[in-house]
Amino acid sequence: MAFLVTINNLLLFLSFLVALKVLRNYRRRRGFPYPPGPRPLPLIGNLLDVPMESSWLVYTQLAKKHEDVMSFHVLGRVVVILGSTKATKDLFEKRGHIYSDRPPIPIFEMMGVQWSLLLTSYGKLFHVRRKIADRGFRPASLTHHRAMQETRVRVLTARMLDTPHEWMDHIELFHGEQLLAMTYGYDAKGRDDRLIDAAKKLSELGTRSSLPGSLLVNEFRFLRHVPEWLPWLSYKPLARFGHALAEKVKDDPMKFVRESMQDGTARESIASAGLKEAEILSGSEREGQERAISETLGTMYTAGTDTILASLMSFVLAVLLHPGVQRRAQGEIDAVTGRERFPTFEDRPSLPFVDAVCKEVLRWRPPAPLHVPHAATEDHVYEGFFIPKGAWLLGNIWAILHDPDVYPEPEVFNPERFLDSNGSLRDDFTLIAVYGFGKRVCPGRYFADATLFIVAATVLSVFNIEKTRNSDDSPFQYTFSGGLVSRPDPFPCSITPRDKKAEELIIGALMTTA
Ligand code: HEM
Numbered sequence: 342m343a344f345l346v347t348i349n350n351l352l353l354f355l356s357f358l359v360a361l362k363v364l365r366n367y368r369r370r371r372g373f374p375y376p377p378g379p380r381p382l383p384l385i386g387n388l389l390d391v392p393m394e395s396s397w398l399v400y401t402q403l404a405k406k407h408e409d410v411m412s413f414h415v416l417g418r419v420v421v422i423l424g425s426t427k428a429t430k431d432l433f434e435k436r437g438h439i440y441s442d443r444p445p446i447p448i449f450e451m452m453g454v455q456w457s458l459l460l461t462s463y464g465k466l467f468h469v470r471r472k473i474a475d476r477g478f479r480p481a482s483l484t485h486h487r488a489m490q491e492t493r494v495r496v497l498t499a500r501m502l503d504t505p506h507e508w509m510d511h512i513e514l515f516h517g518e519q520l521l522a523m524t525y526g527y528d529a530k531g532r533d534d535r536l537i538d539a540a541k542k543l544s545e546l547g548t549r550s551s552l553p554g555s556l557l558v559n560e561f562r563f564l565r566h567v568p569e570w571l572p573w574l575s576y577k578p579l580a581r582f583g584h585a586l587a588e589k590v591k592d593d594p595m596k597f598v599r600e601s602m603q604d605g606t607a608r609e610s611i612a613s614a615g616l617k618e619a620e621i622l623s624g625s626e627r628e629g630q631e632r633a634i635s636e637t638l639g640t641m642y643t644a645g646t647d648t649i650l651a652s653l654m655s656f657v658l659a660v661l662l663h664p665g666v667q668r669r670a671q672g673e674i675d676a677v678t679g680r681e682r683f684p685t686f687e688d689r690p691s692l693p694f695v696d697a698v699c700k701e702v703l704r705w706r707p708p709a710p711l712h713v714p715h716a717a718t719e720d721h722v723y724e725g726f727f728i729p730k731g732a733w734l735l736g737n738i739w740a741i742l743h744d745p746d747v748y749p750e751p752e753v754f755n756p757e758r759f760l761d762s763n764g765s766l767r768d769d770f771t772l773i774a775v776y777g778f779g780k781r782v783c784p785g786r787y788f789a790d791a792t793l794f795i796v797a798a799t800v801l802s803v804f805n806i807e808k809t810r811n812s813d814d815s816p817f818q819y820t821f822s823g824g825l826v827s828r829p830d831p832f833p834c835s836i837t838p839r840d841k842k843a844e845e846l847i848i849g850a851l852m853t854t855a
Pocket residue numbers: 458459460461471474640641642644645646648649652707708709712713714715775776777778779780781782783784785786788789
């Protein structure tokens with residue numbers, strides 16, 4: 342009985358908080374309406390309208406009824422969904438100074454991981470961290486790591502040859518290895534490597550903890566203070582676990598870099614270059630810069646894993662579903678390499694069709710279809726609609742990349758849409774939306790783009806990717822998971838060397854790498 346009274350009191354208190362927030366926003370609106378959207382219910386607002394699965398598809402449909410700029414009201418919070426390039430440019434780019442913050446996520450505050458670039462509020466620290474990420478991952482720095490990427494991707498083909506059914510694990514390991522090598526000059530020791538394992542666990546924990554509706558504390562921040570003896574409401578143990586993991590990800594690889602710099606064994610890496618540069622500073626300035634390097638690189642080596650894997654899995658799925666596309670890409674690669682060697686980054690200008698396939702993979706199945714929320718730092722009236730300070734803003738990347746006016750028949754996988762009549766890559770100014778917008782646009786975008794290209798070209802140069810016959814002869818079907826990052830659910834597929842020559846190429850490359 343006492344338990345029920347507590348629950349009732351809690352619900353009453355929650356309703357009071359929501360009502361207070363709604364009232365405060367009403368005063369600030371000065372008569373301007375919120376952007377259109379489904380009619381909210383008292384207190385809970387549009388809670389029941391918020392889709393838990395494949396939300397980007399639902400929002401794309403709703404935008405047809407309402408507008409490209411829609412609003413939802415969830416427990417007193419205003420969420421604005423932008424479904425067009427114009428709206429994302431107007432707000433995230435032209436008014437980037439008020440739309441580049443991140444909303445606070447209570448569970449991450451409890452874990453003490455606001456040092457992550459992904460979560461950093463817009464301000465001075467953001468600029469310091471962002472500069473480190475942008476410098477380390479800009480195209481000019483990436484060229485130093487091309488040879489390493491080419492070697493790693495050849496090792497990937499050898500693993501695929503050995504155990505093709507484990508291809509997803511191989512891709513995941515390849516990505517972890519290349520990122521650790523480039524960022525810290527660290528040679529990972531296989532799947533059980535402690536740094537690979539920590540990054541994977543942190544990335545999974547981050548995704549699970551930020552899913553809408555997954556944790557009550559994210560909706561009602563006062564639950565942060567619930568004592569641990571209320572196990573069904575206390576998030577403190579989870580926060581402690583996340584904190585320990587995040588500290589490991591931030592500090593362990595940097596400890597490795599410092600030690601290897603001291604004993605003279607350090608390889609060229611983004612971390613060692615940053616630390617060397619910081620040597621000209623002194624005292625607290627140097628300490629601050631070194632801390633910012635650990636924090637930013639700790640983010641870079643975990644933040645992009647899910648999205649990269651999603652894009653590589655979608656690539657495998659796309660070429661499996663479209664054998665004609667696969668043959669044409671293989672023909673293009675063969676004409677350049679003469680089947681005597683693996684393709685390299687230098688071949689890229691001669692492989693426009695392979696490039697177009699990579700672009701179409703990202704357009705067809707954008708890995709982060711509903712963006713990562715930005716937050717407004719000021720009240721603002723946009724085209725007559727009120728967007729309050731603190732509102733969450735999401736770009737509907739899916740809707741932008743499936744706009745039939747820009748990409749006719751958007752559901753069809755058609756790499757040719759990125760080519761002109763001469764077969765060269767044509768200008769496209771819309772696809773960049775796949776990496777987000779404005780000041781928070783993905784700093785890993787050039788690296789992601791290079792990775793997708795080199796994996797696609799190398800894998801297709803030696804393997805055929807085909808459907809496997811289901812044991813019950815049912816037709817091939819595929820589904821996508823619907824969290825923050827959308828990727829294909831595991832699907833059966835056959836990856837076999839194109840012929841004896843391809844097999845020899847793989848083994849030959851492995852001999853020279855070993
Ligand atoms: C195909 C692969 C990828 C896609 C589609 C992708 C997409 C995105 C998107 C949509 C955002 C949100 C941008 C915004 O808020 O407007 C983002 C942010 C971010 N991405 Fe990526 N990403 C990819 C790969 C990577 C990689 C490989 C890395 C690291 C090496 C990375 C690191 C980050 C970081 C640190 C942020 C947060 C930036 C900030 O808050 O300022 N991403 N990414």
